[in-house]
Amino acid sequence: MVEVKNLTKRYGSNVALNNISFTVDEGTIVGFLGPNGAGKSTTMNIITGYLSASEGSVCVGGFDTLDNPNEAKRQIGYLPELPPLYMDMTVKEYLNFMYELKKVTFPREKHIKEICMLVKIDNVYNRLIGNLSKGYKQRVGIAQALLGNPPVLILDEPTVGLDPKQIIEIRNLIKTLGRNHTIILSSHILPEVQAVCERIIVINNGEIVADGRTDTLAHDLSSEHKLIARIDGPENEVLHAITAMENVVEVISFGEKEPGVYEYSIEGKEGADIRRNLFALLTRKGWPMLSLRNTDLTLEELFLQLTSGSDTGRKKSERKGA
Amino acid sequence: MAAIFKKELKSYFSSPIGYVVVAVLLALYGFFYYVTVLYRSSSYISSMVYSNMFMWSMMIIPIITMKSMSDDKKNKTDQALLTAPVGVTSIVMGKFLAAFAVYAIAMVASLIPALIISLFATSMSWGSVLGTFFGSLFYGAAMISIGVFVSSLTESQIIAAIGTFGISIFLILVDQLGTVVGGTIFQTILNWISFNARYQPFTNGTFSIPSLVFFISIVAVFVFFTARKLESKRWS
The missing domain is CATH 3.40.50.300 (P-loop containing nucleotide triphosphate hydrolases)
Structure with missing residues (x-):
């Protein structure tokens, strides 16, 4: 039109x-x-x-x-x-x-x-x-x-x-x-x-x-694919199990957020969607997942990143390279 | 064009400006008619009233045209006009005709004393009266087109008014300049652009076609310039 x-x-x-x-x-x-x-x-x-x-x-x-x-x-x-x-x-x-x-x-x-x-x-x-x-x-x-x-x-x-x-x-x-x-x-x-x-x-x-x-838009543009998950289960076992998953780069525990519930940050490989596998794994193990959100840029962050010039973008990739 | 004309004319009379202009023009006409009545001869109407009014009309016309284009520019309402499916020439013509209509209203009303005089006069020289009447309309139209053009050059009504005053004064004085300046070429050029010289034939009751063509050409040229000026917004 x-x-x-x-x-x-x-x-x-x-x-x-x-x-x-x-x-x-x-x-x-x-x-x-x-x-x-x-x-x-x-x-x-x-x-x-x-x-x-x-x-x-x-x-x-x-x-x-x-x-x-x-x-x-x-x-x-x-x-x-x-x-x-x-x-x-x-x-x-x-x-x-x-x-x-x-x-x-x-x-x-x-x-x-x-x-x-x-x-x-x-x-x-x-x-x-x-x-x-x-x-x-x-x-x-x-x-x-x-x-x-x-x-x-x-x-x-x-x-x-x-x-x-x-x-x-x-x-x-x-x-x-x-x-x-x-x-x-x-x-x-x-x-x-x-x-x-x-x-x-x-x-x-x-x-x-x-x-x-x-x-x-926000999803496509954010280069890092991190998920934040709250999982009800023993901290160490969960950490090991997820780290062993395919396409997972790094898992960090943020500690106990609710009684017996821990929060983890899970970084997947670029371009890989690990959410389904994660769900399947947790179901198999019987650890209920209480929340899952990805750290995709909100539009606000995206906007700032895009409009504050190319400097931020470069810094980011440099950091990654290092 | 009709929409813009209607709207402009209405806006002249929804603000005091239209009334003030018409009132001042008619007051001046009234004064000169009064002087004519003292002479006790209707044959003086064209030489006393309309000749003297040439200068005054030229001075008052800038007031009519000062906001014509500049106001739209200042209030950004030109965005509505320029993004509507109308050409720039129609926009300018609408504005020009509205300003001209205000002047024409005063001019038509200026004939009222002449009508009254004709009731008592033994012989009325309608030829010269109507001749000057039409002559006044023509130089008025030419001056208004210049005023509209000047108004399109600025966002400020004041600057538009003063700029047009400047041109008016120049056109009023151009005859005297012609006599002061030696050199036949300058003199010819100055006489050629003199509105007054073009207007004179009408005061004798002759309907001068060359003068008519001259004034209409002025209108056409300045309407064209104004349209181009309006359009230049799109190039810059």
């Missing part, structure tokens, strides 16, 4: 985006993650046709944003970082203006009413936008993006400035919309991306540093 090819954006000598490519399939919710100034907004601005790229191309719904700008723009609902609201208009006037501007063909009153119900701004419909709270302004911005029911929604930090209850509402709204829209949203709030998106693209210094499904 959205195809970004070799996108490069330079501001003078400053490279904001460096050869970015990705494709977003229809009906997926993609999260754009990155620290401030990483190039998230620039990418979104280029996709929506507000800026143009120095190099590369963007296709939305099969329309090139340079060759067919109006057709491409018609496919997109865009909520910029700062909602483009006219403070001297009422919500009603504003939505009607945007309705005309976007040349929407749905029955006007019904369409606008539906969207207002959806983002819950029907109670401020006749109020001046300048007098609304930030949360309401944000929602008017979302309403504006939804006008005309475009197949692609691009939301730049959609939950900024909302209170926790509203954040949950908006997230749920995005999830609902995700059923029949392609959504690209940016954020630097990790749990948000984790909660809403199916796929995450991490971007730093204008480059894509990670791209993958939300649930597997």
